[in-house]
Amino acid sequence: MTSTPARPVATRPRSLTGPGLVLAAVVALLAVRVLSPAVGTAGLPDVVQDFLTLAISVVVESLPFVVLGIVLSIVVEVWVPHGVLERILPTRPMPRRAVISLIGMLFPVCECGNVPLARGLMLRGFTPAEAVTFLVAAPILNPLVIISTAQAFGWSGWILPARIVGGFVVANLVGWIVDAHRRPADLLLPAFEARCRAAVGAPPVRDKWRESASHFGGETATMMPALFVGAGLAAAIQVAVPRSALVAVGSNPVLSVVAMMLLAMTVSLCSNVDAFFALSFASTFLPGSITAFLIIGPIIDVKMIALLRTTFRARFLVLLAVVCVLFAATVGLVMNVLV
Numbered sequence: 001m002t003s004t005p006a007r008p009v010a011t012r013p014r015s016l017t018g019p020g021l022v023l024a025a026v027v028a029l030l031a032v033r034v035l036s037p038a039v040g041t042a043g044l045p046d047v048v049q050d051f052l053t054l055a056i057s058v059v060v061e062s063l064p065f066v067v068l069g070i071v072l073s074i075v076v077e078v079w080v081p082h083g084v085l086e087r088i089l090p091t092r093p094m095p096r097r098a099v100i101s102l103i104g105m106l107f108p109v110c111e112c113g114n115v116p117l118a119r120g121l122m123l124r125g126f127t128p129a130e131a132v133t134f135l136v137a138a139p140i141l142n143p144l145v146i147i148s149t150a151q152a153f154g155w156s157g158w159i160l161p162a163r164i165v166g167g168f169v170v171a172n173l174v175g176w177i178v179d180a181h182r183r184p185a186d187l188l189l190p191a192f193e194a195r196c197r198a199a200v201g202a203p204p205v206r207d208k209w210r211e212s213a214s215h216f217g218g219e220t221a222t223m224m225p226a227l228f229v230g231a232g233l234a235a236a237i238q239v240a241v242p243r244s245a246l247v248a249v250g251s252n253p254v255l256s257v258v259a260m261m262l263l264a265m266t267v268s269l270c271s272n273v274d275a276f277f278a279l280s281f282a283s284t285f286l287p288g289s290i291t292a293f294l295i296i297g298p299i300i301d302v303k304m305i306a307l308l309r310t311t312f313r314a315r316f317l318v319l320l321a322v323v324c325v326l327f328a329a330t331v332g333l334v335m336n337v338l339v
Contacts, residue, residue: 047239054235058226070116070220072107074212086125096132100126101168104138110270111139111298115307117194123199128184133175136324139271139298140167149294152275157287157339162331163229163294170295170327174320187316230308231268256289257332261325264297271298287339292332299324 090096107117118135122128139145141162153159178184185193249255260281269277274297278290298304300321308317 005060018304031295040086051235051239054239055231059231065136068113070216072113072117072120074120074216093129093179094172094176097130097172100130100159100285101133101137101171103134104141105143107142110142110145110272111304112307114138115311117302119311122188122192122196127129127179129175129179132178132320133171135171136174136299136320137167137171139169140164140295142271144272145275145298148186148263148272149275151291152279153282157290158165158335159287159291159294162291162335165293166295166328166331167298170299170324173327174323177319178316178325187313187319189311189313191204191312251284251286253286253288253336254333256285257292257329257336260285260289260293261296261328263330264293265301269297270302274298286336288332288335288337291335292328295331296324296328 019281089099104114107114114135117138121131121134144166146160149160151162155161178187181187186198188196249259260278264274265279275294278293281293282290304323305317308320
């Protein structure tokens with residue numbers, strides 16, 4: 001008799017700090033934005049208005065894909081029978097990762113939605129190297145990104161093929177580096193590594209709907225706060241750094257690449273639409289700098305770093321940033337010289 005009333009008392013605080021708190025934060029941000037014009041007449045600074053507009057636009061743009069990524073991760077982890085995915089993949093590590101990097105073509109999810117999906121793969125038993133290969137490749141190789149890039153640039157300047165090939169190569173390069181680590185699991189946060197170990201040896205789920213609801217609540221509580229933090233950081237950087245300063249260096253073959261990569265890491269655009277944003281710079285920036293923007297943006301930006309921090313240690317984020325920045329810069333510089 002005494003155990004029955006204890007359950008609602010224990011679960012109530014948990015819901016307030018999870019999806020309920022996230023929903024309250026979304027409502028509060030939207031309310032502030034709706035009311036901000038009236039507040040602005042009373043003296044709200046323009047910089048605050050710009051910050052709210054930019055932060056909320058990043059959240060609104062990313063939120064559907066985060067939710068879609070969580071749903072897909074539930075499908076992969078809970079509903080797809082064990083052994084189905086594993087049977088269709090090669091057994092040797094390098095060909096296996098190469099195929100995994102192309103699986104993104106089946107999921108029209110941008111980079112932020114692929115974080116929970118990669119988590120679901122690791123909870124299913126995939127190695128960190130395999131999940132990271134998917135994580136880096138999918139937001140560049142998914143069909144919506146390829147179509148939007150083709151619509152924006154066509155075959156001019158070799159931007160489209162360079163983005164596709166570059167995304168495939170850098171994903172497999174990062175996967176190979178992670179696989180060569182003496183213990184790849186050390187790149188994961190301890191709590192998530194423990195979840196992976198427990199999930200691999202766990203018996204099959206009996207009530208899949210209840211498990212799906214639990215998984216959705218847990219992933220939402222993990223991903224959404226990170227998304228808000230990343231959106232706030234991206235907005236703050238954009239407000240602080242004038243875009244005109246970046247445009248001024250567009251014709252320099254080296255500085256243009258650096259400028260566009262910095263822009264990609266700060267504006268935190270969804271990879272499904274970033275090609276149209278980059279198109280507005282095509283008249284002032286060289287093709288190599290545009291390509292570097294399109295490669296690095298879906299992998300490393302402040303929003304993505306915040307989301308990755310829910311799963312990976314800081315040492316992995318440093319490794320990922322160094323490898324991908326050097327790769328994208330090399331592609332951009334080579335294109336500026338040859339194209």
